[in-house]
Amino acid sequence: MSDAPRNRVLLVLALIALAAFLGTGFLGLAPNRLTSPSPLYLWQALGLPELTAILALGLILGALSLLRASPNTARASLALGTALLLLLLFAAGESAARLMRTAPPAARASLGAAFWVAIFCLAIGMADALRRLGATAVARFLVVALIALAIAAMARGGIFSNLALAREYAAHRAAFAAALDRHGVLVLVSVAAALLIGVPLGILTARKPASAGAIFATLNLLQTIPSIALFGLLIVPLSALAAAAPGLAALGIGGIGPAPAIVALVLYALLPVVRNTRAGIDGIDPAIIDTARGMGFSPRQIFLRVELPLGMPVFLAGLRIVLVQTIGLAVVAALIGAGGLGTFVFQGIGQYATDLVLLGAIPTILLALAADFLLTLAIALSQGRQA
DSSP states (O other): OOOOOBOHHHHHHHHHHHHHHHHSOSEEEESSTTSOOEEEOHHHHSOHHHHHHHHHHHHHHHHHTTSBOOHHHHHHHHHHHHHHHHHHHHHHHHHHHHHHHHSOTTOEEEEOHHHHHHHHHHHHHHHHHHHHTTOOHHHHHHHHHHHHHHHHHHHHTTTTTTBHHHHHHHHTHHHHHHHHHHHHHHHHHHHHHHHHHHHHHHHHHHHOGGGHHHHHHHHHHHHHSOHHHHHHHHHHHHHHHHHHOHHHHHTTOSSSSHHHHHHHHHHHHHHHHHHHHHHHHHTSOHHHHHHHHHTTOOHHHHIIIIIHHHHHHHHHHHHHHHHHHHHHHHHHGGGGTOOSTHHHHHHHHHHTOHHHHHHHHHHHHHHHHHHHHHHHHHHHHHHHHHO
């Protein structure tokens, strides 16, 4: 019997993180928010206790990749990866605080490339460990929730307050809250409208397959149009509509603003909604449908009591795709005055302020990951109820 394979994924991730630490800065120090930061390597930025702890955990984690893959090594890599991730966050905050004590008031300590690469590698490694352990969706949720609580506790304790990203947030607190609210409204309204339009279309394509060709051809064509181009194409017709109907303009409908953004987001969301609705219905055993008809169920009862519950995992998979896609595309909508988190992204690009870009980009990524994670959990629970 041959030896079990080594964890090559963990080994590759460890080598990538090591190369990042050796070749790029862990933190960056700039005289002000608009100046490019000078990189500080890991051994330059951290104090001896943090550096020693990080190197020790990193070496042990890297050594695990050389051992035979087993549940025990997966558990150890998950525990060590979690500890190292939290330690890197803590060390970055503490190091920024030390740098700011002797730096001018306008100086900024930003997170460097090595930090982000290490966090990314740790996240991938932890996800791989959970996969190797065969962790359920609920178990994965608990792990992520505990890590999130630990990070929230550090943030509440002021560990990150000296980082440039935290300073940008403090300077734009009110605007950030308004942008986050607007982003949420754009996403929720667009997804709700896409469901109201897309689910009936999906049912139609399942009931009448002859209609599927034209519907899917149209929706596929919409998907090929770049998002910025589609936003731009909607400006002229919606501006003309607002000019012809002043009542619509009074409601906020026009060539720029939320209206064209929502229309574009709905158009992009229709294809996965329609496709997964049809797939959910088509995937149900015809014998079950025949049995329901034999029991006297009406078409409406068959859909609500048979097709909808049995097709729920596939429906939710479509919703997962739509929600994550819409959260990301809503960033681009800021270009046409729709607001949202994209406002900070494009303001930061215009000002060459990296941390302002991150103030919009990181919450967008976290929202997309949270939506993906929660809907994955919902899919697993719906499948469990059917088992």
